[in-house]
Amino acid sequence: MLEHPVVVIGAGPQGLAVAAHLVERGQNVVVVERGTGPATAVAEWAHVRLFSAWPELTDAAARRLLAPTGWTAPSSGYPTGAEWVSGYLAPLADLLGERVRYATTVTGVARQGRDKVVDAERASQPFVVHAVDADGHESRILARAIVDASGTWSHPNPAGADGLPAVGEGRAASRISYRIPDDVSAYAGLHLVVIGSGHSATHAALRLSELARREPGTRVTWLMRRGAATHLFGGGAADDLPERAALGGRARKVIESGVVELFAGFRVSEFRDEGGALTIVAENGSEVTGVSRVFALTGFRPDLEILSEMRVAVDVSLEAVAGIAAEIDPNIHSCGSIGATGARELTQPEEDFFIIGAKSYGRAPTFLALTGFEQARSVAAYLAGDVVASQSKQLVLPDTGVCGGAGDFDTSGGGSCCTTPLVQLQPTRVAVN
Missing domain, CATH: 3.50.50.60 (FAD/NAD(P)-binding domain)
Structure with a gap:
């Protein structure tokens, strides 16, 4: 299937990063983006300033590809979403050129000629990406591999405490x-x-x-x-x-x-x-x-509907990639850093299909851009046949210095992995009419 490209869903920070790594390794890649420009989700929170500094917000392969164009990596400061797009993500998307297809919404992913049930010669069939453009025209893209970096931004959680809309939430x-x-x-x-x-x-x-x-x-x-x-x-x-x-x-x-x-x-x-x-x-x-x-x-949750005909392993509670769920579960982990995750942990039952970025974390709220860049590097190495590089770990995440996973949901104590909270707060009042 080498005549088909790797298709990346989403031209956000992680989607563009994995594309940059694939291009650097000489791989054919197509990025499909629902918006009319790069990083549509980031552009929607353009006014918000990130708490990660510029050095944590650019990918290594992207920097290497951009350097010959005269682009200089910002070395200090904390950009807004708009500055992140204009200062890094848009130049990277421009460099990738026609590899990025805008105004293309993915409606589903499958194996060609095989629904989810069929085993026969499944792995030998290319993937087929079903998409629709802004005018409603449908298209199909054959792929040798799929990297879903579509994020979670378009699926915010409701206000209702049980995960479903509260009574009257729709009317309001x-x-x-x-x-x-x-x-x-x-x-x-x-x-x-x-x-x-x-x-x-x-x-x-x-x-x-x-x-x-x-x-x-x-x-x-x-x-x-x-x-x-x-x-x-x-x-x-x-x-x-x-x-x-x-x-x-x-x-x-x-x-x-x-x-x-x-x-x-x-x-x-x-x-x-x-x-x-x-x-x-x-x-x-x-x-x-x-x-x-x-x-x-x-918070947010992943859109798994487009993967309904794929064999996908996700955690039953977090809806995160099953291979990383235990390492990021907020019911257990609330202090310090989690380990870096790569192709080995992100492997799915569907060979050569990966979920990366915020979507890989499902409902867990602890995702950082650095995490996604490491995932992008590792997955691209794997898809290029460099298994040794894909299994290496090249990231140490910054410590939060705080307790407070979901383990302390009903108590005044710290998170389940700490003995004493680093920050104490006086008891808060309950709002009573």
Whole structure:
């Protein structure tokens, strides 16, 4: 099947990285991207500043390919999403040229002439990528291998605490956003609610706190499902990513100052429209009333529908690649670094098919760009026949310095792999109407 290319789904940071490694190794590659330009998902959070510095946001093979063009790798600073695209991802996509096909949405992947059930000569058949363009025209691309780097951005989790939309969440859709807000000036004087406890929720709460300081009458309430917020402020000096630590420090300040009101253990079960304002009801009956706008930032999940005719091994709880799930499970791992993962761990029952990037982590929230670049390097080496390079480990991830995996969901203690939390928080009040 060597006459067929490797098809990479997604022209984001990891998709472009694996393409760069394949090109460097002389392999034929095609990248299909649903958007009209590179890194569509990153462009949608262009206003958000990353907590990873520039050296952690560029891939080694990409740097080598770009260097002869006169491009210089940024050596310091923390870019916004827009700066990441313009300063690195767009130049890399331009270099890859016609290998990247834009406005091409993948609707499914299969083995040619074989549905999921058929064993006969399955491995000898090329993959076939079903796609549709912006005008609705369907196409088929034959491939010798598939790398799914489509990410999770287009599938945010709902606000409902049980993983399904809360009662009334659909009816309240016009007042619920699942994205970090950019221009918040239109919300002056309103009661704004953030739901979630990760970095996206923290970014949103901080952005809204700036509005609350400027505009009297603006109220910001932060709801989190966990029973305690010991993990929320990060690892401080113990965090190897200083900007990630600073993000937690800023969150501590806005909560302790009263600019943002935090309620732990609030697990959303219902949204009610009462007199033109929303009331948010928790599973225990607690309520937050008079809400004008909600920012539900409760994580993401992978889209596995396009893989319905593929034989894919994913973890039953995380929906992560089965081979790495035990190493990234937030019910177990909440301190320090996880190990680097490569082609060996990402291997699927379907030979020469790989899921990399954020999608490989499923619902686990601990993915870093560095992780994806190492996956891209290893998978590309494997597909090029360099098994030794594919099995080597060339990455040590930065420590978080913080406890707080899902293991402490109902308690005030630290995560399951630590004895004592590095950051202590006074008990938070429960919101009661």
